Amino acid sequence: MNALRVFWLSWVLNLRLLSQSLFFVLISVFQPVIFASIAFYMWRAGGREGTLLYVSIGAGLMGMWSATLFGSGGLIVWQRWQRTLELLVAAPPRFVVTMLPFTVATASLGLYSMVATLAWGRLLFDVPLHFEHPLMFAVAVAVTVLGLGVLGLVFASTFVFYRHANAFSNVLEYPVWLASGVLVPVSLLPAFVEPLSWVLAPTWGVRAMRDAAFGGDPLPELAACVALTLVYFGLAWVGAANFERLARKHATLSLT
Amino acid sequence: MAVVEAIELRRLYRTATGTLRRRKLEVEAVRGIDFAVERGELFGLLGPNGAGKTTTIKILVTLLLPTSGTARVLGFDVVRDTREVRRRVGFVFGGERGLYDRLSGLDNLRYFAELYGVPPREQRRRIAELLELVGLAGRERERVEGYSRGMRQRLHVARGLLHDPEVLFLDEPTLGLDPVGARELRRTIAGLTAAGKTILLTTHYMFEADALCDRIAVLSHGEIVAEGTPSELKARVAEGRVVEIEVFGVAEERLDALRRLEGVKSVAVEEREQAQVLLVQAEMGVEVTPLVLAHLDGASVGRVSYREPTLEDAYVALVS
Numbered sequence: 001m002n003a004l005r006v007f008w009l010s011w012v013l014n015l016r017l018l019s020q021s022l023f024f025v026l027i028s029v030f031q032p033v034i035f036a037s038i039a040f041y042m043w044r045a046g047g048r049e050g051t052l053l054y055v056s057i058g059a060g061l062m063g064m065w066s067a068t069l070f071g072s073g074g075l076i077v078w079q080r081w082q083r084t085l086e087l088l089v090a091a092p093p094r095f096v097v098t099m100l101p102f103t104v105a106t107a108s109l110g111l112y113s114m115v116a117t118l119a120w121g122r123l124l125f126d127v128p129l130h131f132e133h134p135l136m137f138a139v140a141v142a143v144t145v146l147g148l149g150v151l152g153l154v155f156a157s158t159f160v161f162y163r164h165a166n167a168f169s170n171v172l173e174y175p176v177w178l179a180s181g182v183l184v185p186v187s188l189l190p191a192f193v194e195p196l197s198w199v200l201a202p203t204w205g206v207r208a209m210r211d212a213a214f215g216g217d218p219l220p221e222l223a224a225c226v227a228l229t230l231v232y233f234g235l236a237w238v239g240a241a242n243f244e245r246l247a248r249k250h251a252t253l254s255l256t
Numbered sequence: 257m258a259v260v261e262a263i264e265l266r267r268l269y270r271t272a273t274g275t276l277r278r279r280k281l282e283v284e285a286v287r288g289i290d291f292a293v294e295r296g297e298l299f300g301l302l303g304p305n306g307a308g309k310t311t312t313i314k315i316l317v318t319l320l321l322p323t324s325g326t327a328r329v330l331g332f333d334v335v336r337d338t339r340e341v342r343r344r345v346g347f348v349f350g351g352e353r354g355l356y357d358r359l360s361g362l363d364n365l366r367y368f369a370e371l372y373g374v375p376p377r378e379q380r381r382r383i384a385e386l387l388e389l390v391g392l393a394g395r396e397r398e399r400v401e402g403y404s405r406g407m408r409q410r411l412h413v414a415r416g417l418l419h420d421p422e423v424l425f426l427d428e429p430t431l432g433l434d435p436v437g438a439r440e441l442r443r444t445i446a447g448l449t450a451a452g453k454t455i456l457l458t459t460h461y462m463f464e465a466d467a468l469c470d471r472i473a474v475l476s477h478g479e480i481v482a483e484g485t486p487s488e489l490k491a492r493v494a495e496g497r498v499v500e501i502e503v504f505g506v507a508e509e510r511l512d513a514l515r516r517l518e519g520v521k522s523v524a525v526e527e528r529e530q531a532q533v534l535l536v537q538a539e540m541g542v543e544v545t546p547l548v549l550a551h552l553d554g555a556s557v558g559r560v561s562y563r564e565p566t567l568e569d570a571y572v573a574l575v576s
Contacts, residue, residue: 006370013359013367020358083353086319087415091371092343098371248321251269 003097010101011108018071018109028109031066032116033124035059039117040125042183053128054210056121058182061206063113064148065176071106072152073169075099076159085160086253089244096233096240099156104149111145132215140212140222144205147225150232151201157240161247182206201228257331258292259423259454260299260316265289265325267311285311287478288325293456293471298449300465301458303475304575309458310349312475313427316456317347329423343373346421348412350431357401361392361411364400365418372419386414390444406437413444424448426457430464442468462571476575489574490567498565499536499545502558506532514551519544522573531558537565537573 018024039059043052079085088098121127131137155172159165177183179193180202186194197203208221247253267286272278286308293299301309314320315327318338326333332340356364362383369379387393390410400408409429416424426445430438445468449455459465465472466486474482474489482489506525514523514534519542524535538544549557 005376009367009370013356013363016363017356017358081353082356083349083351084356086314086349087354087368088371090317090319090342090347091368092339092373093371245321248319251320253319 003093006093006097007101007104010098011105014102014105015108018105024109028067028112028116032060032063032113033120035062035113036117036120036124036127038062039183040121040127051128051214052121052125053130053213055183056118056127057114057209057213058206059121060114060117061144061180061182061202061209062177063117064107064110064144065180065182065202066173067110067113068103068107068148068152069155069169069173069176071109072103072156073159073165075102075106076156076165080163080254083254089160089247089253094237094240095160095244096153096157096237099240100150100153100236103152103156104146107145107149107152110148111141114141131213133212133218136212136218137209140205140208140218143222143225143229144201144209147201147205147229147232150229150236153236154232154239157236157243160240161243161250161252163252176200176202179203180206199228201225201232204228258328259295259297259330260291260293260456261326261328262289262291262312262316263326265312265315265327266323267308267315267320268323285478286315286322289473289475289478289480291473291480291483293454295454296449296452297470298445298455298457298468300469300472301456301475302460302462302465302472302571303458304460306477307460307475307575308478309460309475310427313347313425313456313458317345317425318342343419344421345423345425346416346419347425348409348416348427348429350409350428352405352408352432354412355400355408355415358399360397360399361387361403361407362396364411365396365414368415369418374419382418382420383414386417389417389447390414391440404437406433406440409433409437409441410444413441417448421453423454423456426455428458428460430459430461438464462568466567474571474574482574486567489570492570492573497538498563498569499534499538499548500559500561500563501534501536501545501548501552502528502531502560503534503552504531504556504558506534506552506555510551510555514548517544517547517551518542520548522569524569524572535569535572537569 036059039055043055089095091098118129122129155169178189179197180200181197182202186197204221204225208218208225211218211221265286266288269283269285271281273281301312303309311320315322316329316334318334318341321335329341330344334341365383369383374382387396390413392407392410430441433441442464457468469486471485472489473480511523511525514520519539521537521539526533526535536544536548
């Protein structure tokens with residue numbers, strides 16, 4: 001019960017913290033326009049199969065992934081800089097439990113990115129917003145948010161030890177867009193990318209959303225996304241415990 | 257049983273400098289210290305910057321692993337029983353950071369109350385009590401970014417007390433506070449001891465340790481160089497006297513030479529505008545003034561005066 005209360009309060013507080021950051025608000029306003037434009041022009045230039053909504057959903061997921069990735073990386077850096085990281089580590093709950101609501105909150109803001117990308121697509125490029133199973137689409141988005149949030153937690157657990165690991169997170173933005181097939185079908189990419197795509201929650205998330213939007217059955221993809229989320233959580237659990245210990249050993253919890 | 261125990265505690269930091277030619281450096285911040293704090297005691301770790309005070313506290317609150325040795329809090333090993341220790345201790349680090357600036361003081365306290373498992377029914381009452389205790393009642397709904405340094409520090413103390421810990425670690429809590437704010441905070445700390453809390457406090461202010469602590473351990477270069485009650489430490493320098501010599505532009509090498517003179521216990525320097533004041537502590541019955549002045553030959557010497565040693569002198573003698 002207490003864990004749920006901690007989760008809820010931390011989630012609300014982090015949303016409040018992020019929404020008070022001018023930089024974050026500006027990024028949130030402009031990024032969906034950029035992603036919606038990329039999706040539209042790629043669709044027009046590529047002569048690809050499928051509707052414009054198909055590409056627009058992929059663009060929305062790009063925003064969700066970016067928000068999660070930078071949110072999780074920046075979160076630890078910012079907490080270390082604020083000197084609150086030590087307070088969180090030294091609190092009684094396991095660090096992974098303390099951090100989860102923070103990373104899910106950043107992924108939740110990615111939800112806004114999805115909505116904004118679809119809205120800009122509708123307003124600027126006349127993308128039709130017709131969903132065959134709107135409820136399943138909403139479920140698919142929620143499950144994807146959770147999957148991304150927990151994937152962010154895996155990254156965050158390593159950032160506790162490595163002071164500059166967030167630089168690594170910048171490098172991960174485009175490869176994951178590509179490998180999870182949000183814009184370009186994975187079948188067009190080299191063969192080794194496909195097995196990689198299977199272990200990425202966004203791959204299954206975007207497929208589930210597209211199935212829900214176009215009348216397919218999203219349940220298998222949703223199940224895969226949930227299963228991966230559980231695996232990520234296990235990794236984050238083990239990772240956080242070990243990296244926290246390493247951080248205490250090598251004195252990397254604070255800046256000095 | 258001691259509430260806080262350190263046995264042969266050591267902590268080594270490994271760093272590296274240079275880009276192409278990496279040079280590894282090792283700094284031993286804590287060098288095999290032993291001390292014990294009894295229940296209800298206010299124990300001070302006193303020492304200059306870099307003496308190992310913060311490192312010791314960070315080991316005790318489970319933020320750092322010791323390189324070797326043992327540390328126990330309430331009988332729990334800080335390495336093995338991390339979660340047990342974390343549940344039972346509170347800690348406050350000095351300085352402005354360590355709070356969520358964009359949130360209100362109240363939100364900061366609510367969040368940490370949840371983290372420390374304060375039952376929801378008790379939270380409101382507990383937070384109100386603590387805000388009253390630290391003098392922030394009525395300001396709790398303002399964002400922390402608008403708080404003064406003193407207010408932030410008092411909010412830190414309130415945060416550290418949310419779960420009513422048995423043991424409280426305070427790392428330089430009055431750092432950077434104005435005299436009035438520092439005095440108020442010292443009054444709060446004294447009140448906590450009166451309420452039966454066991455407190456380990458670090459400071460580099462001798463008068464603060466003297467005013468608050470039941471016992472003091474003086475740390476210098478990672479080692480405990482003296483331990484005892486404030487009166488016992490004062491007694492160490494009660495004999496002898498201090499010669500104050502006003503000089504101008506005396507180099508560090510010459511000070512080292514003075515420290516080696518027979519009959520000189522310690523030499524400290526105070527900068528006063530353009531002048532330096534040498535505080536030379538002499539052994540009982542030894543007249544060192546002519547010898548010291550002879551060694552200052554060539555330097556511009558001003559007023560020379562004598563006084564009885566203070567607690568500050570005891571501290572300077574110990575850490576020099």
